[in-house]
Amino acid sequence: MTYQHISFFSDYGTRDEFVGVVKSVIADIAPHATVIDITHDIAAFDVRAGSLAIARAVPYVARGVVLAVVDPGVGTARRAIAVEVDGGVFVGPDNGLLGSGVALAGGAVRAVELTNADFHLPAPGATFGPVAAHLCNGVSLDELGTPIDPAGILPGLVPLPRNEGDRLHCEVTWIDGFGNCQLNVGAEDVSSFGARVTVTIGSENPATQIVRSVPIVTSYQDIGGGLGLVVDSYGMLSLCTDRGSAAREVDATSGMGVIIEHAQDSGVVTSVQIGRTAPGGAGPARAPGA
Amino acid sequence: MTYQHISFFSDYGTRDEFVGVVKSVIADIAPHATVIDITHDIAAFDVRAGSLAIARAVPYVARGVVLAVVDPGVGTARRAIAVEVDGGVFVGPDNGLLGSGVALAGGAVRAVELTNADFHLPAPGATFGPVAAHLCNGVSLDELGTPIDPAGILPGLVPLPRNEGDRLHCEVTWIDGFGNCQLNVGAEDVSSFGARVTVTIGSENPATQIVRSVPIVTSYQDIGGGLGLVVDSYGMLSLCTDRGSAAREVDATSGMGVIIEHAQDSGVVTSVQIGRTAPGGAGPARAPGA
Amino acid sequence: MTYQHISFFSDYGTRDEFVGVVKSVIADIAPHATVIDITHDIAAFDVRAGSLAIARAVPYVARGVVLAVVDPGVGTARRAIAVEVDGGVFVGPDNGLLGSGVALAGGAVRAVELTNADFHLPAPGATFGPVAAHLCNGVSLDELGTPIDPAGILPGLVPLPRNEGDRLHCEVTWIDGFGNCQLNVGAEDVSSFGARVTVTIGSENPATQIVRSVPIVTSYQDIGGGLGLVVDSYGMLSLCTDRGSAAREVDATSGMGVIIEHAQDSGVVTSVQIGRTAPGGAGPARAPGA
Numbered sequence: 001m002t003y004q005h006i007s008f009f010s011d012y013g014t015r016d017e018f019v020g021v022v023k024s025v026i027a028d029i030a031p032h033a034t035v036i037d038i039t040h041d042i043a044a045f046d047v048r049a050g051s052l053a054i055a056r057a058v059p060y061v062a063r064g065v066v067l068a069v070v071d072p073g074v075g076t077a078r079r080a081i082a083v084e085v086d087g088g089v090f091v092g093p094d095n096g097l098l099g100s101g102v103a104l105a106g107g108a109v110r111a112v113e114l115t116n117a118d119f120h121l122p123a124p125g126a127t128f129g130p131v132a133a134h135l136c137n138g139v140s141l142d143e144l145g146t147p148i149d150p151a152g153i154l155p156g157l158v159p160l161p162r163n164e165g166d167r168l169h170c171e172v173t174w175i176d177g178f179g180n181c182q183l184n185v186g187a188e189d190v191s192s193f194g195a196r197v198t199v200t201i202g203s204e205n206p207a208t209q210i211v212r213s214v215p216i217v218t219s220y221q222d223i224g225g226g227l228g229l230v231v232d233s234y235g236m237l238s239l240c241t242d243r244g245s246a247a248r249e250v251d252a253t254s255g256m257g258v259i260i261e262h263a264q265d266s267g268v269v270t271s272v273q274i275g276r277t278a279p280g281g282a283g284p285a286r287a288p289g290a
Numbered sequence: 291m292t293y294q295h296i297s298f299f300s301d302y303g304t305r306d307e308f309v310g311v312v313k314s315v316i317a318d319i320a321p322h323a324t325v326i327d328i329t330h331d332i333a334a335f336d337v338r339a340g341s342l343a344i345a346r347a348v349p350y351v352a353r354g355v356v357l358a359v360v361d362p363g364v365g366t367a368r369r370a371i372a373v374e375v376d377g378g379v380f381v382g383p384d385n386g387l388l389g390s391g392v393a394l395a396g397g398a399v400r401a402v403e404l405t406n407a408d409f410h411l412p413a414p415g416a417t418f419g420p421v422a423a424h425l426c427n428g429v430s431l432d433e434l435g436t437p438i439d440p441a442g443i444l445p446g447l448v449p450l451p452r453n454e455g456d457r458l459h460c461e462v463t464w465i466d467g468f469g470n471c472q473l474n475v476g477a478e479d480v481s482s483f484g485a486r487v488t489v490t491i492g493s494e495n496p497a498t499q500i501v502r503s504v505p506i507v508t509s510y511q512d513i514g515g516g517l518g519l520v521v522d523s524y525g526m527l528s529l530c531t532d533r534g535s536a537a538r539e540v541d542a543t544s545g546m547g548v549i550i551e552h553a554q555d556s557g558v559v560t561s562v563q564i565g566r567t568a569p570g571g572a573g574p575a576r577a578p579g580a
Numbered sequence: 581m582t583y584q585h586i587s588f589f590s591d592y593g594t595r596d597e598f599v600g601v602v603k604s605v606i607a608d609i610a611p612h613a614t615v616i617d618i619t620h621d622i623a624a625f626d627v628r629a630g631s632l633a634i635a636r637a638v639p640y641v642a643r644g645v646v647l648a649v650v651d652p653g654v655g656t657a658r659r660a661i662a663v664e665v666d667g668g669v670f671v672g673p674d675n676g677l678l679g680s681g682v683a684l685a686g687g688a689v690r691a692v693e694l695t696n697a698d699f700h701l702p703a704p705g706a707t708f709g710p711v712a713a714h715l716c717n718g719v720s721l722d723e724l725g726t727p728i729d730p731a732g733i734l735p736g737l738v739p740l741p742r743n744e745g746d747r748l749h750c751e752v753t754w755i756d757g758f759g760n761c762q763l764n765v766g767a768e769d770v771s772s773f774g775a776r777v778t779v780t781i782g783s784e785n786p787a788t789q790i791v792r793s794v795p796i797v798t799s800y801q802d803i804g805g806g807l808g809l810v811v812d813s814y815g816m817l818s819l820c821t822d823r824g825s826a827a828r829e830v831d832a833t834s835g836m837g838v839i840i841e842h843a844q845d846s847g848v849v850t851s852v853q854i855g856r857t858a859p860g861g862a863g864p865a866r867a868p869g870a
Contacts, residue, residue, distance in 0.1 A: 005317055007310070013757035014304070014594070017637045020587070020618030027585055027616060027642040036317060038310030044758050045823050057307045062317040072823045074800065126813065177303035178334050220364065233416065243335050243362045295607055297600070304594070326607060328600030347597045352607040467593035468624050510654065523706065533625050533652045 002138040003088065005064035006035045009054055011042040012069070022067075022129035025121060029133035036062060045072040047096050049254065051156040052173055054101035056234055061088075066101065067132040068092035080114040080127050082135070082144055083153065089141070091132050100156030108150030115145035161185050168260045169203070172239070172252055179245025180230070181252045182238045187231045190216060190260060197229065198264045201239070201250045203257035210250050213263055214239075229260075292428040293378065295354035296325045299344055301332040302359070312357075312419040315411060319423035326352060335362040337386050339544065341446040342463055344391035346524055351378075356391065357422040358382035370404040370417050372425070372434055373443060379431070381422050390446030398440030405435035451475050458550040459493070462529070462542055469535025470520070471542045472528045475550065477521045480506060486553045487519065491529070491540050493547035500540050503553055504529075519550075582718040583668065585644035586615045589634055591622040592649070602647075602709040605701060609713035616642060625652040627676050629834065631736040632753055634681035636814055641668075646681065647712040648672035660694040660707050662715070662724055663733065669721070671712050680736030688730030695725035739764050748840040749783070752819070752832055759825025760810070761832045762818045765840065767811045770796060776843045777809065781819070781830050783837035790830050793843055794819075809840075 006026065012018040023035050038057050042050040050070035058066070071078075071093045079094040085105040090098045091114075102108050114120070119134045120127045131144060141147075161170035161184050168189065174182040190197065195216055202209040215222070216229045220242045223230065227246055232238040239246045239258070246252065296316065302308040313325050328347050332340040340360035348356070361368075361383045369384040375395040380388045381404075392398050404410070409424045410417045421434060431437075451460035451474050458479065464472040480487065485506055492499040505512070506519045510532045513520065517536055522528040529536045529548070536542065586606065592598040603615050618637050622630040630650035638646070651658075651673045659674040665685040670678045671694075682688050694700070699714045700707045711724060721727075741750035741764050748769065754762040770777065775796055782789040795802070796809045800822045803810065807826055812818040819826045819838070826832065 004321060005314075007314060009307075014617075014619065015621045015757045017589075017619045017633050018756075020616055021637055021640045023616050024585075024587060024618070024637070024640045024642045027614070031584060034317070036310055036313050037304075038314070039304065039307045041305040053307050057311055057314070060311045060314045062314045176308075177305045294611060295604075297604060299597075324607070326600055326603050327594075328604070329594065329597045331595040343597050347601055347604070350601045350604045352604045466598075467595045 001140075002032075003064035003136045004032065004034055005062035006033055006067050006132050006136065007038050007057070007061040007064070008035050008040075008067045009038045009042065009050060009057075010040045010069040011044050011046065011050065012040045013044075014040055025129045026133040026136075029130055030136040033133060033136040035067075042070055046070065047072070048157050049174070050097050051100050052158070054097070055104055055156065055158065056174075058101045058104045063087045064089075065132045065135050066090045066092075066098075067128055068097050068101070069128055070097050071095065079148075080131075081111055081148065081153065082114060082131060082141055083111040083150065084109045084141055089135050091128050091135070093128075094154050096154045096156055098156075099153055100158050102150075102153065103156070108153065110141060111148050111150045111153060112141045112145040113148050116143060119144055159184050161189060166261055170258050170260065172254055172256045172258060175247045175252060175254055179247035179249075180232070180238045180240045181246050181250075181256075182232060182234070182236050183229075183258055185237045185260065186235055187216075187237065190229075190237065193260065193262055196263045197260050198262070199227075199229070199239070200259040200261075201252065201256065203259045291430075292322075293354035293426045294322065294324055295352035296323055296357050296422050296426065297328050297347070297351040297354065298325050298330075298357045299328045299332065299340060299347075300330045300359040301334050301336065301340065302330045303334075304330055315419045316423040316426075319420060320426040323423060323426040325357075332360050336360065337362070338447050339464070340387050341390050342448070344387070345394055345446065345448065346464075348391045348394045353377045354379075355422045355425050356380045356382075356388075357418055358387055358391070359418055360387050361385065369438075370421075371401055371438065371443065372404060372421060372431055373401040373440065374399045374431055379425050381418050381425070383418075384444050386444045386446055388446075389444055390448050392440075392443065393446070398443065400431060401438050401440045401443060402431045402435040403438050406433065409434055449474050451479060456551055460548050460550065462544055462546045462548060465537045465542060465544055469537035469539075470522070470528045470530045471536050471540075471546075472522060472524070472526050473519075473548055475527045476525055477527065480519075480527065480550060483550065483552055487550050488552070488554045489517075489519070489529070490549040490551075491542070491546065493549045581720075582612075583644035583716045584612065584614055585642035586613055586647050586712050586716065587618050587637070587641040587644065588615050588620075588647045589618045589622065589630060589637075590620045590649040591624050591626065591630065592620045593624075594620055605709045606713040606716075609710055610716040613713060613716040615647075622650050626650065627652070628737050629754070630677050631680050632738070634677070635684055635736065635738065636754075638681045638684045643667045644669075645712045645715050646670045646672075646678075647708055648677055648681070649708055650677050651675065659728070660711075661691055661728065661733065662694060662711060662721055663691040663730065664689045664721055669715050671708050671715070673708075674734050676734045676736055678736075679733055680738050682730075682733065683736070688733065690721060691728050691730045691733060692721045692725040693728050696723060699724055741765050741769060746841055750838050750840065752834055752836045752838060755827045755832060755834055759827035759829075760812070760818045760820045761826050761830075761836075762812060762814070762816050763809075763838055765817045766815055767817065770809075770817065770840060773840065773842055778841050778844045779807075779809070779819070780839040780841075781832065781836065783839045 019040050047070050081094045083090040083102050090102055092098050119131050121130050161168055170183045170185045172181045173184045198213050200209055200211050212227055214227045214229055218231050223242045229237045230240045309330050337360050371384045373380040373392050380392055382388050409421050411420050451458055460473045460475045462471045463474045488503050490499055490501050502517055504517045504519055508521050513532045519527045520530045599620050627650050661674045663670040663682050670682055672678050699711050701710050741748055750763045750765045752761045753764045778793050780789055780791050792807055794807045794809055798811050803822045809817045810820045
């Protein structure tokens with residue numbers, strides 16, 4: 001069983017020659033293989049962000065090898081592994097990076113720890129790149145190392161939303177380059193909320209949190225002005241503005257808490273609350289619907 | 291008729307997995323196709339900048355498919371189109387992005403609106419990427435959708451310079467990563483001006499505009515110190531410095547107005563005007579030649 | 581003799597279409613060739629940084645053509661050259677960019693100046709890209725131009741460390757995207773220093789220099805807290821922290837001087853020097869071992 005495609009995720013960035021060196025090593029070992037750069041701009045050492053990027057992309061990656069390197073523990077005791085799934089093999093560190101992707105690809109068929117140094121190089125990308133290339137050449141998992149129990153692979157740390165009474169507590173899991181803020185909430189999680197909800201953004205800090213009444217829509221244009229929750233192309237809710245950066249508008253950061261609840265008003269959005277005075281500049285939480 | 295190469299332009303950036311996902315989808319549909327990333331760093335939603343980048347690159351792109359996505363109206367009524375030219379097909383939104391490129395490629399032979407969803411995916415890059423791949427596989431334009439009149443495709447918004455008396459009013463259309471500022475002026479437009487001209491940079495604002503006597507040259511080294519107008523590799527005039535950033539030197543922005551006229555002095559460049567006093571800091575326009 | 585792979589280094593960045601245009605030109609001339617982007621983010625015009633990146637990557641680049649463009653003198657009298665080595669050909673400007681890479685590849689077998697314009701295009705990447713493609717097609721060096729003496733190629737400017745008494749004076753030659761600061765010092769250069777040394781960072785400026793006692797280790801984790809000197813995957817010493825940016829911690833810049841000497845203390849690291857007062861904020865050099 002040989003493969004043509006290697007889908008490559010890393011936190012290497014493209015400023016340096018790391019990605020190019022790994023691709024060079026692959027080209028020498030498996031000249032027929034094509035490397036598809038999925039992204040190399042995962043934040044340095046951010047295993048969770050890498051895990052989420054892999055989870056988002058896995059439904060689309062080409063049949064073959066997924067090579068994923070976000071590896072703050074490089075050189076330590078964390079295991080290097082290869083995990084076979086239906087249609088391909090994941091290669092990377094066993095630090096939580098691969099778990100979600102493997103699950104979304106249908107689960108592990110079998111797995112090995114990459115203990116056979118005959119398939120490594122003493123160089124940057126010393127283990128994972130060469131192993132990915134050898135897999136493309138038809139080397140079997142058995143040759144690459146010692147079988148391990150797939151159930152023992154470190155799972156991905158995908159945060160789950162939780163209900164507290166009528167309020168759905170969730171968080172920003174990804175801010176894309178356009179400033180759209182994806183939440184860990186699927187469209188089905190809010191199906192009972194209606195077409196307009198109240199969101200509390202930055203829910204950890206009452207002093208700076210932002211409360212808005214926003215529509216739930218399926219295209220950016222349907223937002224109209226201001227913020228909206230768009231069901232994005234992954235089926236998840238994403239805080240967006242039409243042709244602008246929602247992240248900039250609400251000063252969002254990855255991991256920021258968000259609460260979604262039934263709309264607190266009649267749909268009228270107002271930024272002035274008659275009869276209430278905000279003392280001295282930055283007062284307490286903005287009123288619902290403001 | 292099959293194609294090998296897809297030249298890919300977008301405003302997706304490379305921070306996220308969007309580009310990689312589109313390439314993955316293409317790899318699955320048309321494994322023989324090679325995607326050439328032309329650029330993915332067109333400013334978000336900037337259709338005009340994308341149109342200009344395509345126009346600059348079109349003379350060099352490989353025979354095959356041009357896949358171009360700068361699409362602020364994604365999900366709205368703007369049409370998705372494919373336009374056949376001599377030697378290939380352009381695929382993208384009908385929002386002004388493709389017009390200039392199509393014209394520079396010799397004009398449209400025929401065009402279709404991409405109405406046949408059998409060739410799309412319900413996913414990111416849902417329409418354009420899959421269609422580009424199917425074109426590489428030999429799917430004909432007829433199968434992809436409904437024929438449309440090529441004359442109805444939204445033209446690119448390429449700004450034209452204009453003469454007012456002896457003055458040529460133009461603008462900065464592109465600032466490259468080195469800080470060179472390309473103008474919408476070809477070498478032939480200034481052939482009557484001689485080897486040295488006076489440029490007024492930031493012509494909209496007399497209070498901050500910069501006036502300089504600069505040479506028109508064909509290599510960076512011939513500029514000597516300061517600014518020069520270099521006939522760049524596209525045949526256009528570009529405000530440049532030798533081994534430095536002209537954009538930083540004059541605080542240029544894309545779209546900034548520039549006036550070119552016959553040199554106002556004898557070629558002597560001086561930064562002190564004897565007998566004239568600039569009152570209080572930021573005075574009016576700097577004197578010609580200063 | 582044909583080649584499949586072109587390893588491409590430049591300072592073009594990926595913001596603009598330059599890299600894509602060069603790859604398009606190559607695709608048209610040599611459709612079978614695969615371009616591997618090693619890096620395009622060498623600092624603009626920084627020939628030394630480019631030379632060092634090539635030197636680091638050369639042990640890993642695929643057999644074939646190395647295409648390297650950092651060319652502040654484009655359009656001037658600097659020569660365009662191709663240099664054959666064992667296993668491939670380097671193509672680029674003769675400005676010091678190629679010298680170190682050629683040496684690390686085993687030295688030049690023969691070289692030519694690229695004087696035959698039949699193999700160039702009148703376009704961006706006008707010379708080097710097309711020549712790289714023609715080399716992949718089997719065009720011989722003889723056809724590309726005039727033979728030159730390989731001994732006359734401008735050597736790379738690799739800075740050497742120097743000993744002054746017991747102190748090894750070196751410098752930061754590369755700060756990678758993770759903030760690791762590689763020095764121009766191999767592991768063998770400090771083999772007599774023991775497992776812990778004193779480093780003086782920013783040795784040019786006594787007022788702001790930082791002095792630390794640091795371990796010499798082979799993995800990031802072995803650093804423990806604070807700074808360490810890690811023998812990196814290139815066999816060089818690199819100032820690092822575990823899962824953080826050493827460059828940010830010591831405000832490092834490329835070219836900054838560093839002195840390595842025998843540890844000045846018993847291995848106890850303290851940040852307070854009893855009995856010494858730092859007058860008024862930024863005092864003189866921090867005490868050794870602090």
